[in-house]
Amino acid sequence: MKALVTGASKGIGQALVRELVAAGHQVWGVARTEGLLSELALELGSQFKYIAVDLIADTGVTAVLQALDAADFYPSEVFLVAGVYSSDDETFSTPNHQQLMMDCNFMAPVKLYDALMQRQHPPKHVVAVSSIFALLPDPLNPAYALAKTQLAQYFIQANGKGGIRTKVVYLGPVNTAINKHAKRRKSLMAIEPIQVAQFLHGLPKKSGVSHIYPFSAGITYQILRYLPESVYTALMNKARR
Numbered sequence: 080m081k082a083l084v085t086g087a088s089k090g091i092g093q094a095l096v097r098e099l100v101a102a103g104h105q106v107w108g109v110a111r112t113e114g115l116l117s118e119l120a121l122e123l124g125s126q127f128k129y130i131a132v133d134l135i136a137d138t139g140v141t142a143v144l145q146a147l148d149a150a151d152f153y154p155s156e157v158f159l160v161a162g163v164y165s166s167d168d169e170t171f172s173t174p175n176h177q178q179l180m181m182d183c184n185f186m187a188p189v190k191l192y193d194a195l196m197q198r199q200h201p202p203k204h205v206v207a208v209s210s211i212f213a214l215l216p217d218p219l220n221p222a223y224a225l226a227k228t229q230l231a232q233y234f235i236q237a238n239g240k241g242g243i244r245t246k247v248v249y250l251g252p253v254n255t256a257i258n259k260h261a262k263r264r265k266s267l268m269a270i271e272p273i274q275v276a277q278f279l280h281g282l283p284k285k286s287g288v289s290h291i292y293p294f295s296a297g298i299t300y301q302i303l304r305y306l307p308e309s310v311y312t313a314l315m316n317k318a319r320r
């Protein structure tokens with residue numbers, strides 16, 4: 080199997096690359112940080128190739144397609160993992176922050192998907208990584224929640240178009256750098272990237288278009304959604320800061 084993974088330089092995407100390569104797949108990774116990608120390539124050998132590119136740059140998606148075309152690489156599975164939660168803006172509310180949330184968490188994966196659809200051999204499965212905050216917005220960062228909601232909606236509706244199966248996963252908290260605004264770097268509530276990687280690896284074979292992972296996040300969501308807004312906001316602020 081050939082796979083394309085965005086967000087391959089760290090966190091969930093990096094764990095997924097390792098998982099797929101260990102299972103014998105050929106993988107191309109996409110992220111901005113050349114150094115981290117080249118370290119991963121050194122570790123994984125010839126089964127892993129990468130392109131270091133900023134997916135929100137004007138030429139980002141085109142550069143990915145050019146690299147794949149040059150290598151004659153047609154992935155059957157695509158995992159749209161790259162995303163951002165924070166920016167330099169600590170209030171999470173400036174127009175620049177909101178633009179970044181939308182560009183990286185919604186526009187870039189959609190543009191890449193559209194471009195892959197136009198190829199001679201489009202992928203068979205596309206997995207988009209959303210967040211539990213798309214179902215129950217994080218009051219600290221509404222722009223992230225909105226972007227992840229748009230992403231989920233887009234890929235739920237895209238399922239079956241052009242014969243391509245799309246899937247969306249609403250992820251609960253995971254112990255990665257994206258959680259740097261949490262009080263503790265590692266949270267007991269959060270699962271490890273390797274667990275998510277194993278789940279994502281098996282996802283194309285599962286039925287159903289949208290999934291909540293882990294199961295505990297689904298339960299927590301069901302409880303939290305019935306709390307009064309003021310209690311939910313107070314709880315979330317405590318959890319995130």
Ligand SMILES: NC(=O)c1ccc[n+]([C@@H]2O[C@H](COP(=O)([O-])OP(=O)(O)OC[C@H]3O[C@@H](n4cnc5c(N)ncnc54)[C@H](OP(=O)(O)O)[C@@H]3O)[C@@H](O)[C@H]2O)c1
Nearest residue numbers: 086088089090091110111112134161162250252253255257
């Ligand atoms: N961790 C959680 O608790 C959690 C919960 C729900 C959903 N998620 C989602 O899971 C996904 C992965 O997050 P993570 O926790 O693994 O975070 P992470 O460790 O910060 O990894 C994010 C990845 O996205 C890449 N990326 C960011 N901006 C990019 C850009 N403009 N162009 C190309 N690549 C870019 C980063 O690479 P470079 O910096 O090298 O570009 C990195 O590889 C995200 O979509 C996130 O929203 C995470």
